[in-house]
Amino acid sequence: xxxxxxxxxxxxxxxxxxxxxxxxxxxxxxxxxxxxxxxxxxxxxxxxxxxxxxxxxxxxxxxxxxxxxxxxxxxxxxxxxxxxxxxxxxxxxxxxxxxxxxxxxxxxxxxxxxxxxxxxxxxxxxxxxxxxxxxxxxxxxxxxxxxxxxxxxxxxxxxxxxxxxxxxxxxxxxxxxxxxxxxxxxxxxxxxxxxxxxxxxxxxxxxxxxxxxxxxxxxxx
Amino acid sequence: xxxxxxxxxxxxxxxxxxxxxxxxxxxxxxxxxxxxxxxxxxxxxxxxxxxxxxxxxxxxxxxxxxxxxxxxxxxxxxxxxxxxxxxxxxxxxxxxxxxxxxxxxxxxxxxxxxxxxxxxxxxxxxxxxxxxxxxxxxxxxxxxxxxx
Numbered sequence: 170x171x172x173x174x175x176x177x178x179x180x181x182x183x184x185x186x187x188x189x190x191x192x193x194x195x196x197x198x199x200x201x202x203x204x205x206x207x208x209x210x211x212x213x214x215x216x217x218x219x220x221x222x223x224x225x226x227x228x229x230x231x232x233x234x235x236x237x238x239x240x241x242x243x244x245x246x247x248x249x250x251x252x253x254x255x256x257x258x259x260x261x262x263x264x265x266x267x268x269x270x271x272x273x274x275x276x277x278x279x280x281x282x283x284x285x286x287x288x289x290x291x292x293x294x295x296x297x298x299x300x301x302x303x304x305x306x307x308x309x310x311x312x313x314x315x316x317x318x319x320x321x322x323x324x325x326x327x328x329x330x331x332x333x334x335x336x337x338x339x340x341x342x343x344x345x346x347x348x349x350x351x352x353x354x355x356x357x358x359x360x361x362x363x364x365x366x367x368x369x370x371x372x373x374x375x376x377x378x379x380x381x382x383x384x385x386x387x388x389x390x
Numbered sequence: 391x392x393x394x395x396x397x398x399x400x401x402x403x404x405x406x407x408x409x410x411x412x413x414x415x416x417x418x419x420x421x422x423x424x425x426x427x428x429x430x431x432x433x434x435x436x437x438x439x440x441x442x443x444x445x446x447x448x449x450x451x452x453x454x455x456x457x458x459x460x461x462x463x464x465x466x467x468x469x470x471x472x473x474x475x476x477x478x479x480x481x482x483x484x485x486x487x488x489x490x491x492x493x494x495x496x497x498x499x500x501x502x503x504x505x506x507x508x509x510x511x512x513x514x515x516x517x518x519x520x521x522x523x524x525x526x527x528x529x530x531x532x533x534x535x536x537x538x
Contacts, residue, residue: 196508199508200507200508202510203507203508203509203510204510205510206510206511207510210510210511295508296504296505296508296509296522297509297510297511297522298505298509298511298512298519298520298521298522298523299511300511300519303511308510363497363500363501363504363526363529363530364501364504364505364522364526365522365525365526365528365529
């Protein structure tokens with residue numbers, strides 16, 4: 170069998186090969202995401218409905234990405250502990266989907282069933298300016314959907330919501346440069362300096378169902 | 391010193407305007423709307439009136455309109471994109487010695503493509519209300535004002 174050169178359009182987007190081959194440019198993603206948001210926006214009556222729809226489009230991605238990552242990492246071990254799966258989400262999943270680990274993972278002080286994954290530069294809202302009349306809408310609903318999908322797929326059912334929180338004074342995102350290079354957008358990489366610095370971070374609030382916490386507590390005994 | 395920036399869409403509607411310094415003329419939005427559409431028409435007339443067509447340029451080319459107007463009191467630079475969007479900046483005449491206005495317009499164009507076209511909440515041909523864009527232009531103008 171002779172190996173004919175593969176048409177560029179037929180090549181897989183991801184898969185094995187160099188790192189560049191597994192990445193999609195930030196611009197391409199942004200245009201597509203922008204269309205996704207607009208598509209849903211034309212079909213909803215309320216802001217919360219828009220958020221819910223974005224989450225549900227991310228949910229299926231999450232389910233599939235969990236499958237894909239475990240397959241690619243040759244890690245057929247199933248995470249059964251709460252902290253391990255959260256760690257898996259904030260590092261492995263984040264790296265595979267957004268090209269960098271999440272910035273931090275925190276446990277809520279008030280509620281023990283709540284955890285927060287914090288990203289200073291969420292990919293989905295890189296170029297978003299949420300209009301004032303949209304209130305508290307976070308454009309990162311898609312990302313929270315992915316998180317919910319991964320957690321649900323792994324057997325940790327949880328309600329995940331995205332929130333945009335204003336950065337506090339002095340709370341700087343010092344990993345500015347390496348994010349733009351790792352997310353692979355040629356346009357944003359060098360000329361990204363034109364973009365004003367972020368004023369908000371994304372907080373993904375993960376609220377586990379009671380039975381998940383019960384199960385995890387039982388394993389401690 | 392920069393004076394004013396305005397952006398005109400392909401049908402002559404003003405989609406963004408802002409003064410860049412305190413020396414800019416104090417005009418209302420209605421006046422700027424009028425200036426924007428008048429400039430759009432003049433650009434089209436200049437395009438038609440141009441005796442020499444650039445090689446390879448069809449009738450409604452992007453290269454033949456008004457690129458620059460120089461006057462004693464101000465200088466105006468215009469940059470038209472392939473889709474017919476016009477970025478226009480006015481400045482005091484001595485500004486051009488220090489900075490290239492065309493370059494600034496191209497950088498504003500870059501900001502427009504990033505902050506507006508990739509923003510899910512921006513509608514094409516409609517007035518620009520993207521906070522990110524406004525902030526980006528602000529930073530850009532400050533950067534160039536410091537150079538001078």
